[in-house]
Amino acid sequence: MPRTEQQSNDRFNGKWFWRYASPxxxxxxxxTIEKLCWFLAISLTIIGLYIGFFRAPTDATQxxxxxxxxxxxxxxxxxxxxYLAMAFWCAIGLAFGTRLSFMMSHALAPTGAIMAAISLWxxxxxxxxxxxxxxxxxARLTSTLIxxxxxxxxxxxxxxxxxxxxxxxxSALIALVGxxxxxxxxxxxxxxxxxxxxxSVRPGGSSMATIMLTAMMIMAFAFWxxxxxxxMNRLRTQIIERERSAAWIQSSVRK
Amino acid sequence: xxxxxxxxxxxxxxxxxxxxxKSDWANPLMFFLIVxxxxxxxxxxxxxxxxxxxxxxxxxxALLAAMLALPRLFDEDAKDGSLEHLLTSPEPLxxxxxARVAAISLALALPLALATPAFALFYALPSxxxxxxxxxxxxxxxxxxxxxxxxxxxxVAARGGAILTAVLxxxxxxxxxxxxxxxxxxxxxxxxxxxxxxxxxxxxLFALALCPLAAAAAxxxxxx
Numbered sequence: 001m002p003r004t005e006q007q008s009n010d011r012f013n014g015k016w017f018w019r020y021a022s023p024x025x026x027x028x029x030x031x032t033i034e035k036l037c038w039f040l041a042i043s044l045t046i047i048g049l050y051i052g053f054f055r056a057p058t059d060a061t062q063x064x065x066x067x068x069x070x071x072x073x074x075x076x077x078x079x080x081x082x083y084l085a086m087a088f089w090c091a092i093g094l095a096f097g098t099r100l101s102f103m104m105s106h107a108l109a110p111t112g113a114i115m116a117a118i119s120l121w122x123x124x125x126x127x128x129x130x131x132x133x134x135x136x137x138x139a140r141l142t143s144t145l146i147x148x149x150x151x152x153x154x155x156x157x158x159x160x161x162x163x164x165x166x167x168x169x170x171s172a173l174i175a176l177v178g179x180x181x182x183x184x185x186x187x188x189x190x191x192x193x194x195x196x197x198x199x200s201v202r203p204g205g206s207s208m209a210t211i212m213l214t215a216m217m218i219m220a221f222a223f224w225x226x227x228x229x230x231x232m233n234r235l236r237t238q239i240i241e242r243e244r245s246a247a248w249i250q251s252s253v254r255k
Numbered sequence: 256x257x258x259x260x261x262x263x264x265x266x267x268x269x270x271x272x273x274x275x276x277k278s279d280w281a282n283p284l285m286f287f288l289i290v291x292x293x294x295x296x297x298x299x300x301x302x303x304x305x306x307x308x309x310x311x312x313x314x315x316x317a318l319l320a321a322m323l324a325l326p327r328l329f330d331e332d333a334k335d336g337s338l339e340h341l342l343t344s345p346e347p348l349x350x351x352x353x354a355r356v357a358a359i360s361l362a363l364a365l366p367l368a369l370a371t372p373a374f375a376l377f378y379a380l381p382s383x384x385x386x387x388x389x390x391x392x393x394x395x396x397x398x399x400x401x402x403x404x405x406x407x408x409x410x411v412a413a414r415g416g417a418i419l420t421a422v423l424x425x426x427x428x429x430x431x432x433x434x435x436x437x438x439x440x441x442x443x444x445x446x447x448x449x450x451x452x453x454x455x456x457x458x459x460l461f462a463l464a465l466c467p468l469a470a471a472a473a474x475x476x477x478x479x
Binding site for chain 2: 188
């Protein structure tokens with residue numbers, strides 16, 4: 001039986017969060033989240049780096065250089081998490097046709113690409129003194145590089161369309177194709193070669209000293225907060241750019 | 256029954272086009288020949304060294320040659336309007352795309368795979384390695400075309416298609432590259448390539464199951 005408009009309105013009213021699928025309703029919320037996350041990102045970074053640089057002991061085998069871990073590992077985590085988040089919003093956007101979801105994934109993509117680049121770059125700086133080389137074709141390095149390519153492909157595809165709506169859906173589809181392939185690529189690259197030190201942090205046990213782990217976790221939360229803050233900032237810019245002709249922008253944002 | 260007729264018609268049309276316009280499969284073949292023959296100028300002509308890089312050069316060369324044919328999938332049809340006919344057909348679009356991919360794969364994979372053992376002579380590769388390389392190229396080219404169908408369906412409506420196709424498609428072909436070249440490397444070192452071949456077939460079947468559906472969705476998006 002086809003739903004009447006009244007019924008579908010009831011359905012949406014029943015769940016309060018549907019309201020925030022509207023760019024106009026989410027715009028101020030995004031602003032609040034952004035401010036909160038900037039505060040968290042800055043204060044957690046100060047605390048995390050202080051513990052990591054001045055309180056945590058020097059590593060027994062790697063010396064001082066291991067401290068790059070406080071940037072490297074959170075960036076690598078974020079690169080993976082953001083791709084998942086991006087693919088999630090792309091799926092939501094394709095399923096429900098909510099334009100805010102597409103804007104959200106566009107807002108996340110550059111940050112994800114930067115996180116992948118940071119983790120590769122700091123990894124190279126870490127690899128030079130410990131492995132004796134900037135780059136090795138190890139499974140995790142290689143998969144991060146491929147993840148970076150997937151981000152670049154998504155961003156380039158979204159930019160290649162004059163019709164923004166078409167670009168939204170096209171790039172969402174490619175993000176989903178990438179998300180399906182990421183585990184396969186990861187597995188095949190691992191099959192191909194592996195040399196990276198085993199993961200230092202895994203559920204149920206960790207090979208790191210508690211204070212190092214504490215600093216790294218604080219830095220991980222700082223990176224989360226930073227990524228959310230910049231994504232919200234970019235989202236707000238996108239909303240203004242795309243909805244610039246809407247009345248609520250004319251009246252509220254201009255002020 | 257009419258689905259079978261429609262799919263056959265699409266398949267036959269592509270094969271006929273390939274038979275009439277020989278440059279469509281001959282040019283990728285020439286590209287493959289030229290790419291594989293310029294590498295020795297860069298690395299030197301000692302057979303030992305050539306044997307080391309030969310498998311990789313041949314495999315990547317074949318993939319790049321097949322990439323050249325990707326714009327042919329939907330671009331020309333979008334220009335001359337025959338894509339509209341495909342889209343308005345009552346038959347499931349994914350099946351029609353699959354028929355087209357099958358025809359293009361056949362017309363490209365066969366020449367490239369047949370050429371591979373001949374070009375392997377440039378790299379002083381033993382004949383059993385050349386044979387397994389031809390087999391893995393037969394598997395890799397359709398995999399690439401299946402993945403490429405999604406990208407080229409999306410790019411019908413976009414600017415700057417050719418470069419973007421490479422950016423979108425090549426990262427996703429890495430598994431088939433690893434397993435295909437890995438199988439040949441195993442044979443070169445005298446081991447059994449069974450595991451790599453099985454995984455390469457698995458990736459091909461995975462692409463075969465999902466790519467036509469994704470490509471159909473992509474075509475609907477870009478011609479919307």
